[in-house]
Amino acid sequence: MNTVARSERWSGYALLTVMAIAVVIPFLSVFLASLQPAGTPVVGLTWPERWSWDNYETAWSVAGFSDLIRHSLVIAVGVVPACLVLAALAGYALGTMRLPGGGAVAAFFVAGLTIPVELIVVPLYFDLRNVGLTNSYLGVILVEIALFMPFSVFWMRTHFRSTPASLVEAARIDGASSATILVRILLPLARPSLMTLGLLVFMWSWNQFLLVLVLIQDTTKHTAPAGLGFFVGQNSTDIPTLAAGTIIVMLPILILFVVFQRSFLAGLLQGAMKG
Amino acid sequence: MGNRPPVRDRRVRGRSRWRGYVYVLPAFAVYLTFAVLPALHTAYLSLFEWDGVTLGDWVGLGNYAEIFQDPVLRRSVFNALVLVVFFSFVPIVLGLLSTGLLARYRRPGMGAYRFLFMLPQVVPLVAVGVTWRWLYGDDGVVNQALRLVGLDGATRAWLGDFDAALVAVGLVGTWVLSGLCMMLFLSGVQKVDPSLYEAARIDGAGPVREFVAVTLPHLRGELAVAMTVTTVAALASFDIVYVTTNGGPGEQTTVPGLLVYRLAFSEGKVGLAAALAVVLGCLILAIVYLINRLSRSES
Numbered sequence: 001m002n003t004v005a006r007s008e009r010w011s012g013y014a015l016l017t018v019m020a021i022a023v024v025i026p027f028l029s030v031f032l033a034s035l036q037p038a039g040t041p042v043v044g045l046t047w048p049e050r051w052s053w054d055n056y057e058t059a060w061s062v063a064g065f066s067d068l069i070r071h072s073l074v075i076a077v078g079v080v081p082a083c084l085v086l087a088a089l090a091g092y093a094l095g096t097m098r099l100p101g102g103g104a105v106a107a108f109f110v111a112g113l114t115i116p117v118e119l120i121v122v123p124l125y126f127d128l129r130n131v132g133l134t135n136s137y138l139g140v141i142l143v144e145i146a147l148f149m150p151f152s153v154f155w156m157r158t159h160f161r162s163t164p165a166s167l168v169e170a171a172r173i174d175g176a177s178s179a180t181i182l183v184r185i186l187l188p189l190a191r192p193s194l195m196t197l198g199l200l201v202f203m204w205s206w207n208q209f210l211l212v213l214v215l216i217q218d219t220t221k222h223t224a225p226a227g228l229g230f231f232v233g234q235n236s237t238d239i240p241t242l243a244a245g246t247i248i249v250m251l252p253i254l255i256l257f258v259v260f261q262r263s264f265l266a267g268l269l270q271g272a273m274k275g
Numbered sequence: 276m277g278n279r280p281p282v283r284d285r286r287v288r289g290r291s292r293w294r295g296y297v298y299v300l301p302a303f304a305v306y307l308t309f310a311v312l313p314a315l316h317t318a319y320l321s322l323f324e325w326d327g328v329t330l331g332d333w334v335g336l337g338n339y340a341e342i343f344q345d346p347v348l349r350r351s352v353f354n355a356l357v358l359v360v361f362f363s364f365v366p367i368v369l370g371l372l373s374t375g376l377l378a379r380y381r382r383p384g385m386g387a388y389r390f391l392f393m394l395p396q397v398v399p400l401v402a403v404g405v406t407w408r409w410l411y412g413d414d415g416v417v418n419q420a421l422r423l424v425g426l427d428g429a430t431r432a433w434l435g436d437f438d439a440a441l442v443a444v445g446l447v448g449t450w451v452l453s454g455l456c457m458m459l460f461l462s463g464v465q466k467v468d469p470s471l472y473e474a475a476r477i478d479g480a481g482p483v484r485e486f487v488a489v490t491l492p493h494l495r496g497e498l499a500v501a502m503t504v505t506t507v508a509a510l511a512s513f514d515i516v517y518v519t520t521n522g523g524p525g526e527q528t529t530v531p532g533l534l535v536y537r538l539a540f541s542e543g544k545v546g547l548a549a550a551l552a553v554v555l556g557c558l559i560l561a562i563v564y565l566i567n568r569l570s571r572s573e574s
Contacts, residue, residue, distance in 0.1 A: 008482055012376030013384075016457075019369070020391045023454060027394065029416045030406045044419030086302040093298035100292055105299060114563050115310055116511035118532045119556040122539045122549050123316035124309070126327065146309030149302055178295070207399040209514045210532065214540065225401040229518055232405055239409060246405045250398045257397045265389060268396060268455070269462055 034243035042239050055244035063241070065248045067220070068227035071137070072206055072252075075223060078141035079205045080198050083152045086145070088194065091156025092182050096168055106157060112150030117210045120147075125214050135218045143211060148201050151271070159193040160186065196267040199260055206253050224249045314556065321550035326543040338550035348551060351529040352558075354441060355510050358530065361445025362452055362509035367501050369449075370456030374494070375486040378464045379472050385461070392454025400451070404518030407447045408434065411519070434520050440527045447515050452508060456501045463497035464490055499570030503563050510559050531555045 028045065035048040038055050059065055093099060094106050124143060125134060133139030163186060171181045187194075212226040219230055228249045232242065257264050321338055325331030342348045395403060410416045411433035418430040433443040467489065475485045513532035516522065522529035522537075531551055539548035 008376060008379075012373060015373050015376060016388050019373070019453065019457070020388055022450065023391050023394060025416060026403075026406050026410055026450070029410055033409060041414060043414045044416040086305065089298040090302035093295040097295040098292060099295045099299070102295075105303070109302075109306065112306060112310055114507070114556075114560050115314055116507070116532075116556065116559060118511060118513065118535045119317055119552045120310060120313035122535065122545060122552060123320055124313045125540070126545075127313070127316065142305065143309045146305050149306040149310070153302055153306075178298075182298075203397055207401075209399065209401050209517075210536065214536065225399040225514075228399075228405060229401045229514075232408070232518055242405065243409065246402045250402045253397050253399070254394075257394070261390060264397070265393060265458075268393060269458060 030243045030246055033239050034247050036240045038240050039238050040240065052240070055240045056248065058241050059245040059248055063227065063231050063245055064220075065224065065227065065245060068222055068224045069248070069252070071221060072223040072225075074137050075140055075144065076202050076205045078137065079144045079148070080201050082141070082145050083148050083201045084194055084198055086149065087152030087156045087197065088182075088187065088190065090153045091158075091160050092186065094153065095157040095160030096163075096165070096186075097178070106154075109150045109153045113154070115147070115150075117147065117208075121211060121214050128215060134215055135221055136216075137221075140208075140212060140215050143215070144205055144208060147211075148204055152197055152201065155197050155271070156190070156193065159190055163189060192263070195260075196263040199256060199264055200267045200271055202256065203253055203264075224252075317549045317552050317556075320546055321553050323546040325545045327539070327545045328543070331546065334546065338547045339554070341547060342551055342554055347526050347529065348534065348547075350526050351531045351534050351551075352554070354528060355512070355530045355555075355558075357441055358445050358448060358509040358512055359506055361442070362448035362512070363502060363505035365449045366453040366456040366505055367498070369453045370460045370501065371491075371494075373457050374460040374464055375482070375490060377461065378467070378490045379482075379485065389458055392458055394454070395451040396455055400514035401518055403447065403451060404515045407443075407450075407515075408519050411443055435524050437524055437527055440520055440524060444516055444519055444528050447519065448509060448512070451515075452505050456505065459497045459501050460494055463494045467493045495570055499566050502566050506562050506566070507559055510555060510562070 025045070032045060032048060033042050034055055035051045035053070036042045036046070036055075037048075037050070037052050038058060090109075094102055094109075099105070120143075128134050128139045128143075133142070167185060168181055171185055176184070207225060208223070209225045209229060212223050213229070216222060216226065219227075222230060228245055231245055320331075322333060322335055323331035324334045324337070342352075412418075413430075413432055417433060421427070421430050431439065433439050436443075471489050472485065475489050480488060511532055512530050513536070516528055516530050516533055517536075520528045522533050531554070535548045535552045535555070537548075538544040538551065
């Protein structure tokens with residue numbers, strides 16, 4: 001390898017490293033700010049003289065992050081399993097059976113990938129209010145399931161299409177019903193795909209903001225991001241406490257990301273590809 | 276399709292083929308009820324002047340006419356298009372640049388970069404917004420860095436500055452989306468047969484020619500994906516803008532998403548909000564269609 005090529009390679013790494021630093025500094029900055037004494041003016045990146053973890057306690061109790069996080073979890077617990085079950089069922093039929101008009105139905109789901117929350121949120125508020133589903137987690141859960149359904153169905157359909165047809169064929173000849181084939185043979189094989197989908201859906205549910213802002217106007221019922229958004233408006237001068245709240249909202253998803261790095265990354269990249 | 280089964284058999288099979296829809300039905304019902312019908316309902320509402328309380332008045336396409344005449348509404352669409360530059364164009368250029376520089380070698384250490392670059396993708400955009408609000412503040416890191424290199428004159432409250440606010444918001448999008456573009460392109464280029472690079476090198480191609488002749492054509496699919504995802508993120512942006520500037524100063528950073536929310540839920544102009552949402556939806560659909568069309572016809 002000649003010197004030109006080597007300099008080229010190092011310039012590549014140099015660019016990546018500059019970008020990596022640019023990615024890290026904001027995280028570092030907000031983390032360091034969260035450790036400064038509450039209520040003090042903070043300047044940029046400053047190493048705290050004393051690590052004041054009490055900002056986290058303040059944010060947790062005063063801003064009510066324990067409730068906010070609980071509400072977010074309640075919604076995610078409603079959304080994730082439902083998405084997995086519904087998408088597995090639909091993806092199974094659309095991916096392995098020759099349904100009349102199946103292609104059109106699949107395309108109809110895919111078209112949903114382009115629906116932004118803005119397009120549906122206005123009538124949803126009025127319609128759900130009429131049936132008593134505003135300020136209720138059930139309302140948010142149902143809408144989120146619907147919003148994530150296009151991607152979820154597409155994801156599972158792609159998965160089931162790639163499983164060998166001979167497997168299904170053999171079971172069918174043995175007299176297995178379509179439900180048995182799904183439960184006994186295909187679902188155990190689909191575990192990695194289901195897990196990745198579950199992580200992505202959890203992430204989207206956790207990060208959802210506009211929908212919650214509109215459908216849950218009772219601030220005592222807010223989720224973590226909505227609570228944080230509200231907190232900023234009220235409490236923008238106390239940087240350390242605000243920073244601690246921000247970290248608290250980021251933390252659950254960051255922990256999942258660290259633990260399930262591989263599935264998460266694969267999901268994000270392939271997910272984008274499929275979107 | 277070609278060789279038909281005997282008639283009786285076909286009828287039985289015909290019925291059982293429909294039976295598969297039992298599996299599709301639950302997903303379809305939820306999707307239809309809570310996403311598709313509301314979208315259609317939005318289109319219907321957009322034809323009325325309605326304050327959300329009393330009876331609405333039919334105005335036909337009046338709300339749409341207002342969108343094209345009202346400077347604030349027009350401005351929001353314009354701002355969204357400016358954001359496309361920062362959410363889409365810049366991240367894609369950065370992604371291509373790094374891919375160009377790294378494509379020809381097996382690269383150790385990519386795992387760590389991958390992890391770091393995806394971080395902004397996974398955290399809530401609200402938290403991203405709060406973080407950058409602080410970075411852009413008087414005492415934030417941006418001004419601190421400027422003072423450090425002696426550019427004290429350039430410091431300002433970025434998000435409150437009439438000329439700088441939109442760019443500042445845009446750069447938050449650049450921060451969020453660059454990593455995704457980069458990782459997409461880098462994983463795309465790994466599928467390129469290394470012998471193509473060898474062949475190009477033997478032909479005496481320099482790094483630039485090699486990028487244009489070998490790397491870029493193989494990234495067509497990834498490019499289409501990156502463009503789609505980032506453009507939609509720009510056009511449908513809400514979280515970051517809401518938290519950082521809430522549209523200000525003046526109307527410098529208002530985006531359609533923000534106005535849909537504001538018009539419908541604090542100004543009582545539900546029909547107008549719905550019309551703006553429909554325009555936004557159509558804009559997204561048109562751009563996604565266009566990108567897919569272009570990437571398909573060229574490949």
